Amino acid sequence: MICTDFEPLLADALGGELTAADEPKFYAHIAACASCRTAYQEGSSAVSVLRSLPGPQRVARDTDTVIGSADATKTGRPRAANALLRYAASVLVAFAAGYALSGARTPSPQDRTTAQRPSQKGLADGGSFRIALARVHQRNPSRSDLAKGMITLFGARR
């Protein structure tokens, strides 16, 4: 049981806020009072043990994703469906990237003469469409990959 008047000083010492002015009073008391001395020593050990628990390394990026999925969950979509959608989106992105890259790497002669933006002709002509998609991506990489994937799929089918 610690001395009541000593409690604020003990808090400061355990909390690393003991001022230079209070140090003499603090050390004089723990030298004279066994129970307060034990409280300080064991309290310091307890705080050290608590601090020994390591903190996280990666944080913010994943918490944003979690908040986004929590928002979706609140609108009614279950978490499993969200995971499935994310997987489907990643597959589409992979296909879209593959189409866009193959189109960008090997343009056919007619691609050089066709219109720059996707058109009905571009939809039928997969090469110029793929080049157009690659150029859109280069101009604005932040556009939705899912949208690009969907455009690629639906565009290829027409």
Place this chain on the structure above:
Amino acid sequence: MTSTMTPPTGEFEQYSSDVYAWAYRLLGRHHDALDVVQDVYIKWARQCAEVTPRRPRGWLRRVTLNRVIDLCRSSEAGTTLKSANQTDEVVDRSAPEGVPDAMDQAQLRADVAKALGALTDPQRGVLVAKVYDEMTFAQIATEMDVSVSTVKTHYVRAVAAVREKLRHRWGEGDKP
């Protein structure tokens, strides 16, 4: 108009890394901590639909710790955490030398969670704010809207209570 219809996600995002850190320290697993972030966010959104907490960080700390302690109690009772059987993919590079190995660390986390679970809400909040968030007593007093002496009292009593719960660890060469 929109402020009542959409939850203040932006404000939560400001503290999401803190929520994650509080959860991770006690759970030690990335995905478990993320689950807690998600649960706390949902509670936050529901709370803000009624009235936004005046001291968001303190409110979030309290709710996060309560959630973590509930999970630890469930885990102890036999309902294992989702990733309890998986290896933790986050490497604890921040662990200093002399920190126990993974098995003992898991036990330490369980002991600490149990010790925190035995505290009152104010004691727990002050202890975590002081030890992990490294706030000063004055800052904690402002956040909790109480006096500095009250914060100090909570802190000393929290440390004493935790000290008792963790006393069995002193025998492992950590004797003061």
